[in-house]
Amino acid sequence: MVEGPPLHDPVAIAVLLSDDAWPSLAFDIGQGERWDVQVVTSGEHSDDDKKRGQVGRTIITPARDGGVRIPRGMNVSEFWDILTKVLGRAEMMLPA
């Protein structure tokens, strides 16, 4: 890897807090766009591309009602600032 490792899981938490606690994260959820998500299930778990095909692929189409929000981006440097502060607070709680 040349640029740092990808970090995904904390983003799924950060999005919950962005409305009230951390609006500076500025998640880009489009203008109220919502999506239907279809998961491809044909295919097997395998190292062979021919056997697995596109199993696990998520295919999205615009939702007319219901559907999910899928953020397209956010303020990444703000995210790292917050994550660093949170990790700092966690460390302060540990015994010396």
Add this chain to the structure above:
Amino acid sequence: MGISTVHGNASLEQTTHNALSILTALERTDIPVYPGAAKPFCRSAVHAPDIHGTTGLGGTSRLPKPSVTPVTETTAVVAMRSALLAQPKGKAWLVATGALTNIALLFATFPEVVGHINGLSIMGGAIGGGFTDAPLGHVKGEGDRFGNVTPWAEFNMYVSHRAGVRLEQILMLKSAIPKQHKASSPILNLLSKQH
């Protein structure tokens, strides 16, 4: 409120151990850990030891031995239901950062939870097609790909695709985060200096 563990990067035994270890390190063993599904609905479990090590949290020797054990008197989905329904309607969030098997089982068994929670946040899926401007993976000789475990699929969706389908049918997902955010070099340096 609580944590349920699931098969995924490593076996359920490992992920449960890891959750307990992290909570021990953070002195938050008041948070109960419930082991959930050991495998997907219809397939054998698939793990990722190449990326995460056989323990699921490889690359460190600093995680403590857990000081508590997981809760086994109540099954995970029953505990999830109880905890979520005990909160006022529209308040609690449910977050899935791993395979979706527990979540799908919860909603299939206890559909009353679906309308009660504020929302569900899922880390999973990969869309491609310029949906975001995050850099995509590139495997030598294969060109760009938007999946991370296969050219098409993100790991959580690959290992629990039937659970994903069940959730899609329930159509109450409020938010999902595709896997397209990467750390940049200055942050990697910052984390390195702290160890």
